[in-house]
Amino acid sequence: MTKESAPVVPEPEAETRVQPQASNLLDMAKARIMHRAERQKRRLIREASAAAGAKVKRDEFDDDDELPGSKTEPGKKFSTKSIFEMPNFAKKKRKKVNWAAISFALAVIVPTILTGLYFAFIASPQFEVQSQFAVRGANQSSLNALGLGSLMGTSPQAGDSYIVADYIHSQQVLQDMKDQLGLDIREVYARDSIDFVYKSDVAAPFDEFVNYWQDMVNVSFNSTTGNVTLQVYAFTPEDAKRVTDAILLVAENLVNRLSEESRNQYLGVVNKQVERTENRLASVREQMSQLRQTEQAIDPTSLATMESSIIGSIEEQLASVRTRYRALMNTVSRDAPSAKVLERQIFALEAQLSEQKARLGSGSTKKTGRNPDAASDNVSDVIDRFAKLTVEQEFAVKAYSTSLAGLETALVEAQKQERFFATYVSPRLPEIAMYPQRVLNTMLGFMAFFAAWLIGFFAYKSIKDHAI
Structure with missing residues (x-):
């Protein structure tokens, strides 16, 4: 018996694979x-x-x-x-780069290493010389001496100390050290032994060098005691002490010059006042002397008394002659010789009396006085001129006396305006270099670089997160 086989299903023809030409x-x-x-x-x-x-x-x-x-x-x-499900394809992984670590290394680690190498092998040692001084005057009060001057306000010495502190930081101190002492500060800070960061240019003008100079000098003022602390930095002990001595010397010259100018200015006003009152008194005395020489009289009062006595004497003689003339008229005629003589005496006495009264102020234009060329018209005018000049002389004398007293007072006050530059901590030669502090400066550099990188990193992240 033949085994039946399963019907063979014809295999469908292979269809052509769809090759889509998709546009989207x-x-x-x-x-x-x-x-x-x-x-x-x-x-x-x-x-x-x-x-x-x-x-x-x-x-x-x-x-x-x-x-x-x-x-x-x-x-x-x-x-x-x-x-209808889309196939899952394995995604290709990309290798990520840690930009944060790279930026940290470039912005923090590398600069810190370079900073440490600079301070360890390149940076020149800096020596510090410290000195303390004060500006004092004769009118320094006991409160200021006890440190309590600030309770009563700022004293003039405090203002002078501020002036000295600003002067040391200014360009003028550089020029004064060069002119007065022959010390060019630019040469001190331009030596070949100084590193490239701190080395200055010897040919740089003072206008540009003053910024460098302010970094090398520190001046602090104590408002309670009025004392000033000076710190000078240089790259050799000798240069540091030399520069400090030069600063103190020119600062002392400045204080002395300001003190002298203040004293001269204070006394100049008083001296001008004394000179003006002295000239006024001399002018009045000259006019008085000329009047006395012209009128030939030392005292106008005595002149008036003398003229009054003369007038009284003439009036007495005239009265006596008139009495005699009236008595004679009772016995003789008017044409008698004796009567004619008495008439002439009466006429002469009356003329003399009129002349004397005119000299006392009757308005006559005739010249009077002992000197016929006198400029005065009468005794009254002379007395008025004497009185006017006398009053002016009294005022001039009083003004001159007052100005002299003011001059004496001004001399005393001028002595109080005197300022003294007192150095109570003298500069000395340093033994070791205090700067730069290499480890501390390196750490400070690291902190600065890290802070800058951190700010930049957060700023970048913030911008990236908010980007559309």
Whole structure:
């Protein structure tokens, strides 16, 4: 008996694989779904043929068996949901670069290493010389001496100390040291032994060098005691002490010059006042002397008394002659010789009396006085001129006396305006270099670099997170 074989199901012709020419993602998805549907259909036909015992040729283009979940498990129905699912392709991992570490190394580590190398092997040692001084005057009060001057306000010495402190930081101190002492500070800080960071240019003008100079000199003022502390930095002990001595010397010259100018200015006003009152008194005395020489009288009062006595004497003689003349008229005629003599005496006495009264102020234009060339018209004018000049002389004498007393007072006050530059901590030659502090400066550099990097890093992260 011949064994029947299962009918052979003819294998459908291989359909041409769909080669979609998708123009966009939607077309590509549709083509993919159609292609998988065709492959699923062929797979089902093969499974039915295999169950009947027929050999089915596997489609060489069918790769669904290799896809995960493509085979239908026994007892489970085929789900079309997998047809519409997109395949999961393994993503290609990119190698990430740690830019934060790189930026930290470039912005913090490398600059810190360079800073440490500079301070360890290149930076020149700096020597410090410290000195303390004060500006004092004769009118320094006991409160200031006890340190309580600030309770009563700022004293003139405090203002002078501020002037000296500003002077040391100014360009003028550089010029004064060069002119008065022959010391060019630019040469001190331009030596070949100084490192390239702190080395100055010897040919640099003072206008540019003053900024460098202010870094090399520190002046602090104590407002309570009025004392000034001076710190000078240089790159050799000798240069540091030399520069400090020069600063103190020119500062002392400045204080002396300001003190002298203040004293001269204070006394100049008083001296001018004394000179003006002295000239006024001399002028009045000259006018008085000329008047006395012109009128030939030392005292106008005595002159008036003398003129009054003369007038009284003439009036007495005239009265006596008139009495005699009246008595004679009772015995003789008017034409008698004796009567004529008495008449002439009466006429002469009356003329003399009129002349004397005119000299006392009758308005006569005749010149009077002992000197016929006198400029005065009468005794009254002379007395008035004497009185006027006398009053002016009294005022001039009083003004001159007052100005002399003011001059004496001004001399005393001028002595109080005197300022003294007192150095109570003298500069000395330093033994060791206090600067630079290499470890501390390196750590400070690290902190500065780290702070700058941290700010930049957070700024970058903030901008990146808010970017659209």
